[in-house]
Amino acid sequence: KVFINKRIPETGITMLEEAGLEVIIPENDDLSHEEWLEYCKNTDTILNVGANKFDQEFFEKCPNVKAIALFSVGFDHVDIKEATKRNIPVGNTPDVLSRATSDVAFLLMQSVSRRASFYFQKVKDGNWGNFDPLYELGQELYGKTLGIFGLGRIGFEMAQKCKKAFGMNIIYHNRNHNEEAEKELNAKYVSFDKLIEQSDVLSIHANFKPEKSDLFNASVFEKMKKNSIFINTARGGFHNQKDLYQALVSGQIWGAGLDVTNPEPIEDNDPILQLSNVCVLPHIGSATIEARNGMARLAAENIIAFSKGQKMPHIANPEVY
Ligand code: 8YV
Secondary structure (H helix, E strand, O other): OEEEOOOOOHHHHHHHHHOOOOEEOOOOOOOOHHHHHHHHHOOOEEEEOOOOOEOHHHHHHOOOOOEEEEOOOOOOOEOHHHHHHOOOOEEOOOOOOHHHHHHHHHHHHHHHHOOHHHHHHHHHOOOOOOOOOOOOOOOOOOOOEEEEEOOOHHHHHHHHHHHHHHOOEEEEEOOOOOHHHHHHHOOEEOOHHHHHHHOOEEEEOOOOOHHHOOOEOHHHHHHOOOOOEEEEOOOHHHEOHHHHHHHHHOOOOOEEEEOOOOOOOOOOOOHHHHOOOEEEOOOOOOOOHHHHHHHHHHHHHHHHHHHOOOOOOOEOOHHHO
16 A cells, blocks of 8 residues: 555556555645544555655654655655664655756746846736836856855755756765766866855755755855855745845845745745745746656656565665664
8 A cells, every 4th residue: 555645646656556556645635634644544555745744753753654755856854863773765866857956946047147037027917118227137157156156966966957058167075986977077176155145046955964954044144255146945944034035125136036945935024025036936846747747757766666575766865774
């Protein structure tokens, strides 16, 4: 039995059924936390869509769970230590969404640099405006410096696009050196301080961990360039949204593009939504037909491997083996 809390692309469901597994998808797939827990208690194998928390409470209340396959690459919502301690493999969906997510980072960068969402809103409001040589001008990105925080698969794709499209210089800060990026993209490893001081566009592509909460806060925005654009398509927890708002209003930085917010969904009255130098999207990084099909396939592969007593091929806690 596999419990899936929300309908995923048919490819994944067909794979599971053809492997002889019984798939349980609730009619109403907008479950409350309690309803979700109730389903989890009665299943041993879970394919999970979204950011439901697999925390101490979960593991205590659902002692029958034997495997978790996430429909996401990120696993910051899972207590990985606890899962590993309990011998539970946690699968994820890397690679298949790297292009789509980096596309959104690239799109936000361009939208902000040319004020696209602001202008689109004006047109929709029936406010085309008169030609004004000085009004809300954008800035070009050619030859500027892209700083990547967390240069893994998604960061690499973003760096590659920016290099090709705008000839941008790439600097990055990461746990380890990324030799491929250094060789192919001439990317330069720099300290965190240098990253924030030198970037014209700063884009986050790291895995989120609680100790990284609010890493991008007032003291960081203060050190960034006045013309800089802040892009976050990773997790909203990385930035302090109030500090970001202040930095944007005071002109400490030039603009921001967010596909992830803090909290999610963003509050309707968040003043950041009123700013002309901001573009906010509702966490659509992986929202393409191609990426979501790939995610469904990888999650199904993980469940099928587990059901056969094999190692999950895409695993967030390989140490479980
Ligand atoms: C998912 C994501 O859409 O993969 C991730 O980590 O953030 C997105 O691709 C989201 O987590 C829903 O499962």
